[in-house]
Amino acid sequence: MSVVQAVVQNSPPLLEMRGISKSFPGVQALDSVDVALFPGTVTALIGENGAGKSTLVKILTGIYQHDSGAIIIDGAPVHFTSAEAAIRSGITAIHQETVLFDELSVAENIFLGHAPRNRLGLVNWSAMNARAAALLTSIDAPISPYMRLKDLSIAQRHLVAIARALSVEARVVIMDEPTAALSYKEVEDLFRIIERLKRQGKAILFISHKFEEVYQIAERFVVLRDGRSIGAGLLAKTGQDEIVRMMVGRSVDHVFPKLDVAIGNTVLKVSGYSHPTEFDNISFELRRGEILGLYGLVGAGRSEFCQSLFGITRPSAGSLELEGRSVEIRSPADAIGAGIVYVPEERGRHGAVLQMPIFQNFTMATLGRTTRAGFLREAEEFALARRYAERLDLRAAALSVPVGTLSGGNQQKVVIGKWLATRPKVIILDEPTKGIDIGSKAAVHAFMSELAGEGLSVIMVSSELPEILGMSDRVLVMREGRMAGIWNREGLDAETLVRAATGNQ
Amino acid sequence: MSTLTAEKQPLRHIPDKLSTPVRRLLGSWETLLAAVAIAIFTANSLASPHFLDPWNLSDATYNFTEKAMIAFAMTLLIVSGEIDLSVAAIIALASTAMGAAAQAGFQTPALVGIGLSVGLLCGAFNGLLVAHIGLPSIVVTIGTMSLFRGIAQIVLGDQAYGGYPSSFAWFGQGYMSDFSWWPIIPGLEVVTFEIVAFLVFALLFGILLHRTIFGRWIYAIGNNAFAAQFSGIPVQRTKFILFLLTGVMSGVAAVCLTSRLGSTRHTIAAGWELEVITMAVLGGVSILGGSGSIPGVVLAAIVMGLVTFGLGLLNVPGIVMSIFIGLLLILVIALPMVVRRIRSRSAT
Amino acid sequence: MSRILKYRELLLVAIILVLIAAFSARAPGFASPKSLANIFNDTSILIILALGQMAVILTKSIDLSVAANLSFTGMAVAMLNSAYPEVPLPLLIAAALGIGAGLGAINGFMVWRIGIPAIVATLGTLTIYRGMAFVLSGGAWVNQTQMTPAFLNTPRLPVLGLPLLGWTALLVIAIIATVFTRTVFGRSLYAAGGNPTAALYAGVDVGRAKFFAFMLSGALAGLCGYLWVSRYAVAYVDIAAGFELDTVAACVIGGISTLGGIGSVGGAVLGALFLGVIKNALPVINVSPFWQMAISGLVIIIAVLFNARQERRKGRLILRDAAKSRPVRMETPVEGAAA
């Protein structure tokens, strides 16, 4: 440890980002950000969802080009025009989303783009398979290099992604939330790998939400908030409270307003819901005015389960009772008819039709109400859209502009508004505040309480512990597709939930 | 902290629309097409003294009316994100079926019924494979394109069917003035059945796409089929119906074309799928799905008809004309893309 | 590369063998080595074109202009040969490859740099290239008598019982197989079509991969232009009309996924051979050649259905034992199989 400390203080940075800015249409994702990485040191990059961490990673790995600022390696400025250029400069990354090839073998997934070649310049498959097997063994991943990726589980894919990042001779290793989908034991394995990389003198950028992890593995930190670097320094000299303050910019207890709501009778009863590969034997009851938190690691099967409640996929076993009557849901139309609606996690892909006008998105699930004999009546569509736009305090230039021109938070309001217009009994919100700014986040939370207060039953999927703890009346934890338990709000602490979600008994 | 209910400031007003209807109309693709149509019309009438003759003009409409009727249905299909390359093959099969029926002594109403039914069945077959089994429409309809025309080829070999009843000729050759109720106004006597069918179908498909729930579903599916599904829209059923419609319209075109030609060979309507798609794309339909309008396709049909007619008056051979059609197709798709790229480059 | 693909190839081999056996029961000479060599030779052009098409389909695109390219290039080299009989054959073949590659590059450029969907771009060039063949020739034919013997006869020269045309196909198969499985370009085709986002992250330029795929497809189409004209000893505008569909059919039958990123050279070759065997068998068993089009249409549809069953995404495999119980043979033996 003292050796590391010495390194931290004496050596110049291996890589420096100075004044990096990057904007997307309508979003300033990064605004003059400074980050320095030192050899043999783990630097933690901390920030809320949407703070710009992944964007920073993508700039460092040549996937995005920054608008202004400089990247300096060993004192010399570099400019990456492609992912390949970044790899050649010795930068490798495990990206947040596993970007791999389903149809290719594990070995090729690890070595694509830098496969070992023979004297003729041809890909040397046997060397590639052998090296892949060695790499996988070195990270304790019992996966055959010959398997096709699509036959692997989510956790196994993460291990392949880690092996891929380690397959190049890199001096800088970036890990973007690598632990989000890993169980307790796998996280321990990962930390052992990080320690080894540290000893080899690599500079590591480690991104995570989880403070215990950060304090356990990292020496330095940089905090990002709304695309700006707010603070940086040594973790040993900085308390957790201070970092939280930097992250959020205000004290945390204001973010999650949970109103007290009278809990009524059982509305929804789920018994033994199962699917051949995604989830197994999920049972619970949901009452009027209740918010049920659904917690788990990324990829624990929460979204898959919710989508089957909504009729997207069919369960292989199990039954559903709504207000005491048994219902069978075979399609989203069935679910909507029964009063169950679902606000999906991927807003742009599943939630809103970004290219279509706001008012048409609002009325999409209730076209029967704004039409006569199948013919559209625009005036009524606008009236319905206006009602929910005002109720949700939507910020938009006009109701006829495409939803894609709105900010993430306002897009979310359109999706929620679309469902409220159907007058549902149960609303399922899948990561409702993912990727939206703090202001809108508070508004969404307030609104959820308000809905519960009006007698709606809410299922909220979230991977953020404070959100789960702050909002839920009860919390159901899923681990690898199975129920790990269900807890009441009283006396519930974060540790219990994390234990249940990661399987660390 | 502020909750929504606690907010005291007055609600901000969001207008319905930003621009006026006139503004939007002036900036639209349809306006541009109309201008192009007028320009070509003027150029043609200057280039050839025969162009402005009403009977000639009426004849010229055959260049596009049959294809346009398929193009209307194809527009809906492309807006929904699918495509049907088998339409010309459906014509061949429907025409062959009608030919065989005519040989067997069936009369005109039965022939029309057979033509439309074959179109419907072919469309249902495509729809089944694409919408219900979930196969990619490009490959499926490449397959059915071979299959449908192949069946026509098996039946016909290098022979031809003829001998249609004389009343059958009316669909492709008749004038509305054959009806006693058609008003006797000078000029209107040149209006053919096909022109009227073209206008009626334009109106029907226009209403279907732009004024009904079904039309809204088509746009939603074409822009984001997932979000449409997640909103409770019956994606599969909608697509199936669109394939049915495209099949039936191909059957309608088969009736008109067979009636006009008076005979059926297995090469009938060869290459039409390309012209139909070109017509839709020229009309402003995005080949990637999600946008397009029937008025645009009507104008595009007229533009293409005028171009072919004009080139025909100049004695340009058909295969050279197809070069123009191919170039036109690529240019109308490429130009907006290139312009957008240059604009966004100069903006940054 | 993967067991399922090999399984598909074995299945195709079995089907082809059964077909040959069945046909030779009706027509005894059908399975003789000479007849089989003849079938292979006759299918050579389709095989070569299918391999070019496969490169394009791997990148999630489609090239509908191959037959038109073939027609234009064939016409161009035939006219060159008849106008300048002294130009040596290798130069003409190089010209065919070059012209074809040029036309393919035009497609590739439109897809890569302008962003036109491949199907639209090549539907357009399909008519344009064939129209250009008409403009070039004025609609006239180039007949046997106008071409030099070397130009006409070289591909027909038998070596070890197989004409050079067939050997050309074998050579192209060998080269393409090496390129696809063992070069960076070849693997980038699989990456670009299999998962464009992941390809970007891995430093693969997806657009460039598409461009070169189209260029390869064009070059092979150009080569086939020469081969076709010499084989049938005539060049006219309509040669190989509709043949682009046969190339797509061969790929689809061979298990090349039109969604990109899946398929093997062996599959494409076997798909082409399947069509070749049927085409050659029809006259032998007294079925009119007019049946061929419908049969290939039907076979395309069956093949797409079959492919879709294999390609079906299996979801995310969240349940651990679900991932383990997949019917995938691991190197290690399964323990406790009795349980």
Ligand SMILES: Nc1ncnc2c1ncn2[C@@H]1O[C@H](COP(=O)(O)OP(=O)(O)O)[C@@H](O)[C@H]1O
């Ligand atoms: N490709 C993109 N296009 C538009 N906006 C983007 C894109 N990628 C990220 N953003 C936006 O940039 C901001 C930062 O996102 P990101 O870097 O993913 O945050 P983090 O990883 O910290 O959660 C967010 O507001 C996000 O919506």
Ligand SMILES: [Mg+2]
């Ligand atoms: Mg991120």
